[in-house]
Amino acid sequence: RHLITPHFVVEGEGHVDEIPSMPGVTHVSVDKLVEEVAADVALGLKSHLFFGIPDESAKDHVGSAAVDENGVVARALRALRERFGDEVVLITDVCLCAYTSHGHCGFLEDGVVVNDASVEQLAKMALTHAKAGADIVSPSDMMDGRVGAIRELLDENGFTNTSILAYSAKYASAYYGPFRDACDSAPQGDRKSYQMDPRNGREAVFETLLDLQEGADMVMVKPALAYLDIIRRVRDEVLCPVVCYNVSGEYSLVKNAAKAGLVDEANIVRENLLAMRRAGSDLIITYHGRDALQQGWI
Ligand code: PBG
Ligand code: ZN
Numbered sequence: 289r290h291l292i293t294p295h296f297v298v299e300g301e302g303h304v305d306e307i308p309s310m311p312g313v314t315h316v317s318v319d320k321l322v323e324e325v326a327a328d329v330a331l332g333l334k335s336h337l338f339f340g341i342p343d344e345s346a347k348d349h350v351g352s353a354a355v356d357e358n359g360v361v362a363r364a365l366r367a368l369r370e371r372f373g374d375e376v377v378l379i380t381d382v383c384l385c386a387y388t389s390h391g392h393c394g395f396l397e398d399g400v401v402v403n404d405a406s407v408e409q410l411a412k413m414a415l416t417h418a419k420a421g422a423d424i425v426s427p428s429d430m431m432d433g434r435v436g437a438i439r440e441l442l443d444e445n446g447f448t449n450t451s452i453l454a455y456s457a458k459y460a461s462a463y464y465g466p467f468r469d470a471c472d473s474a475p476q477g478d479r480k481s482y483q484m485d486p487r488n489g490r491e492a493v494f495e496t497l498l499d500l501q502e503g504a505d506m507v508m509v510k511p512a513l514a515y516l517d518i519i520r521r522v523r524d525e526v527l528c529p530v531v532c533y534n535v536s537g538e539y540s541l542v543k544n545a546a547k548a549g550l551v552d553e554a555n556i557v558r559e560n561l562l563a564m565r566r567a568g569s570d571l572i573i574t575y576h577g578r579d580a581l582q583q584g585w586i
Pocket of ligand 1: 463
């Protein structure tokens, strides 16, 4: 019950393709996603996070496919809700980087990511997901003010019960490398103008408190293992649930080291997950969940 499992949803049919940079994690089309989630539910994994990966041809400057009511995430949500009802918790990633031609999480003007125009599009994306049945929307873009804008647009449209899990303290990290391969979302340049500076711990608390003021229901620290101190700090500051994201780089390092026989996978995964809980995470987004339960590591 402490684990959230990410899925990378692609267009088409019949796809369950292993992502080369993330051993054991797949690109999955909606038809096969229903089976993937069914298997996870049988293991006890109830909470799921969805990243949409549109076809290359659908990408444009403003990420139009992100607000398409027949986009890949919206279709996935409808299919899953129909199949599983309230047995599952459906969480969606709200961000433009997989949908924009330039790979940035917001709009790009004259080579600069512009905050406010991006926020409007992100709120529309969240509404699209809420309409399609998301229980929780989770903005990972790191624009200022997006939590408030999302909350307002959801409420105006009657989605007062859709929750917001905010990526509050998201650092500009090298640990996202495998994910950017998976989502084909490596930006032109970097994300340092909107993601946080790893040298700054206090800003994590500042950003978290802002997100709560704007209406976040849960807050997140990301990555997890290199930021356990931040998880603890945030845990000690807030009363809402704290979530951490055990990101792709953290996952793939462990997987590849285990494959090479350098570490014992069961023990290292257990130790890492326990460390995240000990640091203060109520919930952990991790790619290890399926293995951990299947193999009885936890
Ligand atoms: C993009 C996003 C990223 C992740 C989740 N959402 C990568 C980034 O900011 O470049 C990282 C997840 C992972 O590495 O597992 N908004
Ligand atoms: Zn993004």
